[in-house]
Amino acid sequence: MSEQASSKPMYEKIFDEVKQHIIMKVYQLGERVPSEKELADAYNVSRITSKKALEMLAAERLIVRKPGRGSFVADPDTDFPEPLPASAASSGSERSTPSVVNPEEKTIGLVITDFGNSYGTGLIYGMEQAARDNDCFLVLRRTFGLPENEEKSIQKMLSLGVDGLIVFPAQGEFFNAEILKLVIGRFPLVLIDRHLKGVAAASVSSDNMTAALKGTEYLFDLGHTHISFLSPPPVDTTAVEDRIEGFIQAHAQRGIAVDKGLWVSDLTSTLPNSFNDENIERDISRLVAHLESIPSITALFAVEYNIALLAKTAVERLHLRIPEDISIICFDSPPTHLGGGYPFTHMRQNEEEMGRIAVENVLSIMNGHAVPNRVALDARLIPGESTGPAKQPNAQ
Missing domain, CATH: 3.40.50.2300 (Response regulator)
Incomplete structure (x- = not known):
């Protein structure tokens, strides 16, 4: 049992422990639970990890996140009056x-x-x-x-x-x-x-292919031609493959050559079974080195939101400005009114x-x-x- 527990991702461990505290009434109804920073400090993890744990608690309606105030143990009758089926x-x-x-x-x-x-x-x-x-x-x-x-x-x-x-x-x-x-x-x-x-x-x-095509055209319209496409290994995953195809088609339609040397397609820290601080830091360092080696890159197209967060961190470590020096676009982005989200330009799926x-x-x-x-x-x-x-x- 201990081996199985130790193999769990840290965000799941934090989720489980906070959930248990809510069930056991350690955190009472309406009481504030620890913030992203407090959880990150307590578990010695990044805020990306603690944020994911809080997102999971909110998704299961155990907490409500209130912008500028924090996260609180949810009251099902007032916070979520409609019953879950x-x-x-x-x-x-x-x-x-x-x-x-x-x-x-x-x-x-x-x-x-x-x-x-x-x-x-x-x-x-x-x-x-x-x-x-x-x-x-x-x-x-x-x-x-x-x-x-x-x-x-x-x-x-x-x-x-x-x-x-x-x-x-x-x-x-x-x-x-x-x-x-x-x-x-x-x-x-x-x-x-x-x-x-x-x-x-x-x-x-x-329609991932068309969505990626539209997002790439948006960057072209802003004058970007040296765009780095950021993704995990496609490994026969059709959603990623279709987005790559849309990115390539947008270049073909504008007569712009595709330079795969600008791409980074081996990011793994955002995959569900690889999400830990060591992998996150490795991917950020990978992106920092990539941007340093190819200064002509002016835009990054991240295949998903969490990769966009990695890219944002890498750009900031290089003391570059977003979007003045480098633009970032991605798929999906949490509504900023939920608190803690960065307002990326993104393709929003229905x-x-x-x-x-x-x-x-x-x-x-x-x-x-x-x-x-x-x-x-x-x-x-x-x-x-x-x-x-x-x-x-x-x-x-």
């Missing part, structure tokens, strides 16, 4: 068992890597609303991006007797055997956020609509109706404070 188990581990559901209700299992203010919470809200509207029950399990947790979670859902499944596949090269079994057995299944190549399963995601369609499509499959094999929703460009006109080179 979902039973949430905290992860793919066996430490908690989902409640037994009413057999007369349609039950949908949701297996998701993780969620936070920047991405994922909106998906769950959309699913919850659709579940309420359709009088069905939603059971949630998190996998933290670990394929073995994903397999166990799917098996657990099936043992509970769920009528259908929505799966946010774990990041990695392979889709697990349990998903393949579901497809072969024609079990009601909808994949969310990405599709799996070669697997005939219905999916709901953003998460709640994705969640709603996923639930409605899996219910349609349950009822024997055909659904589109792939649904891709538009993402909107939201201008923020992180982008501006390209800096003109000084005469040497």
Whole structure:
């Protein structure tokens, strides 16, 4: 047990311990819980790590975050007057068992890597609303991006007797055997956020290629032509692959040569099973060295919000200004009114609509109706404070 606990990411450990303190009434209803800085100091971690833990607590409605004041233990009756129709188990581990559901209700299992203010919470809200509207029950399990947790979670859902499944596949090269079994057995299944190549399963995601194309064109319109694309290794993950394709297509349409030497595509600290201070520091140092070695870069296109945070830290360490010296654009960004968020220019995915369609499509499959094999929703460009006109080179 101790080995398993020690292998958990620090943000999950902080989440678990604060959650336990809330359950045990160490923190009373309405009482302030430790801040990002206080948790970072107490656990000797970065504020990115403590922030993620607080985001997870807020996503599970255990706390409410009040701008300028802090985070407080939530009162379900006043902070969240609308009841939750979902039973949430905290992860793919066996430490908690989902409640037994009413057999007369349609039950949908949701297996998701993780969620936070920047991405994922909106998906769950959309699913919850659709579940309420359709009088069905939603059971949630998190996998933290670990394929073995994903397999166990799917098996657990099936043992509970769920009528259908929505799966946010774990990041990695392979889709697990349990998903393949579901497809072969024609079990009601909808994949969310990405599709799996070669697997005939219905999916709901953003139109990642078009979104990346629009974001890149926005940078071109600001005069940026030396743009560094920042991502984790694509490893056959369609969402990342599609964003890379959109980035390349935007260059082709403008007649601008793609220089992959400007890219950094080996960032791993934001992956669910690699999120720790050592990896974060390694990635930031990697970006610092990259920007120092290629001073012609004027803009960074981060494939996700947490990578944009790494990029922002790297730029600031070099004493460069955002956006005067370097612009940053990314996918998704927490609403700044929630507190603590930086207003990046970003492509905002329609998460709640994705969640709603996923639930409605899996219910349609349950009822024997055909659904589109792939649904891709538009993402909107939201201008923020992180982008501006390209800096003109000084005469040497």
